[in-house]
Amino acid sequence: MADGRVLRAERVRERRRKDILATSLRVFSEQGYWNTSITDLVRAAGVARGTFYLYFESKSSIFLELLTNLLSTLRGAVSGVDPSHDDSLEEQVVAVVTRVFETLQQNRPLTRIVFREAVGLDAEVDAQLDAFNRELRGYLENTIAIGQAMGWLREEMDRSIMATSVLGAVREAVLVYVVRGKEEVEARKVAEQIVAFSLRGMTA
Amino acid sequence: MADGRVLRAERVRERRRKDILATSLRVFSEQGYWNTSITDLVRAAGVARGTFYLYFESKSSIFLELLTNLLSTLRGAVSGVDPSHDDSLEEQVVAVVTRVFETLQQNRPLTRIVFREAVGLDAEVDAQLDAFNRELRGYLENTIAIGQAMGWLREEMDRSIMATSVLGAVREAVLVYVVRGKEEVEARKVAEQIVAFSLRGMTA
Amino acid sequence: MADGRVLRAERVRERRRKDILATSLRVFSEQGYWNTSITDLVRAAGVARGTFYLYFESKSSIFLELLTNLLSTLRGAVSGVDPSHDDSLEEQVVAVVTRVFETLQQNRPLTRIVFREAVGLDAEVDAQLDAFNRELRGYLENTIAIGQAMGWLREEMDRSIMATSVLGAVREAVLVYVVRGKEEVEARKVAEQIVAFSLRGMTA
Amino acid sequence: MADGRVLRAERVRERRRKDILATSLRVFSEQGYWNTSITDLVRAAGVARGTFYLYFESKSSIFLELLTNLLSTLRGAVSGVDPSHDDSLEEQVVAVVTRVFETLQQNRPLTRIVFREAVGLDAEVDAQLDAFNRELRGYLENTIAIGQAMGWLREEMDRSIMATSVLGAVREAVLVYVVRGKEEVEARKVAEQIVAFSLRGMTA
DNA sequence: AATGAATGAGGTTTCATTCAT
DNA sequence: TATGAATGAAACCTCATTCAT
Numbered sequence A, B, C, D: 001m002a003d004g005r006v007l008r009a010e011r012v013r014e015r016r017r018k019d020i021l022a023t024s025l026r027v028f029s030e031q032g033y034w035n036t037s038i039t040d041l042v043r044a045a046g047v048a049r050g051t052f053y054l055y056f057e058s059k060s061s062i063f064l065e066l067l068t069n070l071l072s073t074l075r076g077a078v079s080g081v082d083p084s085h086d087d088s089l090e091e092q093v094v095a096v097v098t099r100v101f102e103t104l105q106q107n108r109p110l111t112r113i114v115f116r117e118a119v120g121l122d123a124e125v126d127a128q129l130d131a132f133n134r135e136l137r138g139y140l141e142n143t144i145a146i147g148q149a150m151g152w153l154r155e156e157m158d159r160s161i162m163a164t165s166v167l168g169a170v171r172e173a174v175l176v177y178v179v180r181g182k183e184e185v186e187a188r189k190v191a192e193q194i195v196a197f198s199l200r201g202m203t204a
Numbered sequence E: 001a002a003t004g005a006a007t008g009a010g011g012t013t014t015c016a017t018t019c020a021t
Numbered sequence F: 001t002a003t004g005a006a007t008g009a010a011a012c013c014t015c016a017t018t019c020a021t
Helices: A002-031 A038-045 A049-055 A059-077 A089-106 A108-117 A123-149 A159-180 A187-200 B002-031 B038-045 B049-055 B059-077 B089-106 B108-117 B123-149 B159-180 B187-200 C002-031 C038-045 C049-055 C059-077 C089-106 C108-117 C123-149 C159-180 C187-200 D002-031 D038-045 D049-055 D059-077 D089-106 D108-117 D123-149 D159-180 D187-200
Strands: none
Touching: A002 A038, A002 A049, A002 A059, A002 A108, A038 A049, A038 A059, A059 A089, A059 A108, A059 A123, A089 A108, A089 A123, A089 A159, A089 A187, A108 A159, A123 A159, A159 A187, A159 B159, A159 B187, A187 B159, A187 B187, B002 B038, B002 B049, B002 B059, B002 B108, B038 B049, B038 B059, B059 B089, B059 B108, B059 B123, B089 B108, B089 B123, B089 B159, B089 B187, B108 B159, B123 B159, B159 B187, C002 C038, C002 C049, C002 C059, C002 C108, C038 C049, C038 C059, C059 C089, C059 C108, C059 C123, C089 C108, C089 C123, C089 C159, C089 C187, C108 C159, C123 C159, C159 C187, C159 D159, C159 D187, C187 D159, C187 D187, D002 D038, D002 D049, D002 D059, D002 D108, D038 D049, D038 D059, D059 D089, D059 D108, D059 D123, D089 D108, D089 D123, D089 D159, D089 D187, D108 D159, D123 D159, D159 D187
16 A cells, blocks of 8 residues: 555656656757746746756756767667678668667657767766767778778778768768758658768769 | 948948857857856956947857858858769769868867857857758758669668767767867768778678 | 544654654754754654644744753752752752753753844844843842842842842853863852852952 | 055955945845845945955955954953952942943944844854853852952852853843943943942942 | 655856957 | 946855745
């Protein structure tokens, strides 16, 4: 009995937390982080000022939580390539880029904020983003190294430049087609083209 | 006589304006836009609070001016390719990217702010950035169109994706080597590699 | 049966009330009234916030109750002198002061708070303190009047001043030896000296 | 010219500071420190909230300043006794007590707050009060030592108790006649009686 | 009776901008 | 023109108290 009550309370609490997170996300994405006040957040969530602080420590902490969620979802979308896999390496890379793209498409508001103004917001936020960027570059350089070892990718090209270029191409595509773009594009198609571009370039 | 006085006053005025702009740029780049107060700016410039408002309308307007300066310098660095020119098209593109890169290297503090937190700061700032981005994409798509017309670049690839990828590759390189990087890299070398990557891809 | 249940509930209730009072006293004395929050009190008592309000009306009311307890204990320690008693008047006064001193020593935490910050806390608290102070002065002036009537104390001295001085001497001793002092002093010895001082002064 | 302007501004500034101090003192003494908000202070002073912070760091800092003022005035009123002086020692002590009393009478609102709620308000405030109390006791014990050396005061009495009792008598008199009392009493008369009490006691 | 989530008034402080000098 | 004191809206956050469960 008592347990039932406690459990239910727990669920309600969790639900309320999610609500505040969700409405805050919306408000942040509409107004931008710096132009959003705690007042805006609580008004949107329909709770009292104090209630906000019952669930979150501060404005930056709720943002950090939103960011952490996105990054962890993204980490799930990124997986290493496997030369012994049935699929070709190119197909595997296309699959990863597609998943990343889809993940971001499914989290457009959040993607929008993170891409627009996450940088320089807060020391902890910066640290998380830096860490994620390092992970991404590490993953990319590693993948490129495998490709080079297999004789698939050119040996003479600087790995750092290649990783940078690929990352930039993907990032810009996200900016153009997810953050700025109005209508949704087909993730797989974009991914295929970016990968084709990255592998074979533009020359005929 | 009076004219001399007026002229001199004009020069003094112009000089002071430049001073405030320069010190504000430094402070913004050190602390970030949102963490910088008018107090910080006037203290750094050594003028009174009121004086600041004699020269600039508001905190966001001085930032807008700094941004406008950078964008106009960048516009100068970007020039169209000319098929009838002596230099090869690739050489011309490398030259443009090199100039852009060098320009940003020479304006590191400003580049840093613009890349980190210019977005979402203010409607006018956003508009300027959007316009510039559109210009860049337009220039790129145009260049690609020329390349395709000459049979130099693949016909079957989506121009928008190509423009996006190239722009992203350059932007990321700026982020990595100018904004984040500690030591200065050789602009020409980076440009050559990005262009090589973009034209011929990574595959052997 | 039912009666037994009711009685037991009553006892539990009383016990819990005492618990909250006791832990609150400790917390108040450690942190001071104004630096103590209801959160501190309920955390220390191990009850829910709402429970606190089942037993006490407000933060100031629990303090008032603590104060009332101390004052009523103190009232018990103060008793009138009796000229027809076997003990000398001086001995009787020494006994009273000793008892007061001991009472306060036994309630150091409470004494500490009352002496430090009871004043200006709340209208009702102020009223209680005023009433007690008036009682004390009344008792003292009365005792002095008896002494004067018996020819024991000087006629020409202002009774109000004498009462004030004695009260102040005792109060300061409490401040120095109970509130501020680390180690416990012997109540009787202090009492004897204060009385000696008050009766015969410092001159040789 | 410029100097005149600067000087005048300085004076205005100083005047405004004094104004805020004076009205704050009044409000504190009327409502008590803890029941007074910055809003109360600025409303009473007729300045904007921000203006307050132009002159004072915080609520506790303005209180600290008021306290420091009173303590420094009091320090001026307390001076050592001099056995070789023409006036008798008793007369000298009476003079000191009178001056202290008068000083406090002239600063009734401030005296009221300090006596009522200065303790436990803030670490720095506590430190100042502690230091002053130690000074007072030191001065008193020293004076008593001189009296004992001259054979004027009893040797067998504990100096600490004597100092405590005298200090308490004076403090209580201040409480009764300055802090609580409605009409002003004659400082000299009270001082004479307290000193008489302290020197020769109450017995006939 | 007991709980603790929710409330919202009110706290202190900051800061972009104005304006009298 | 230059100054910097003054402004006051609005920021973030706390906490005594209430109330649905």
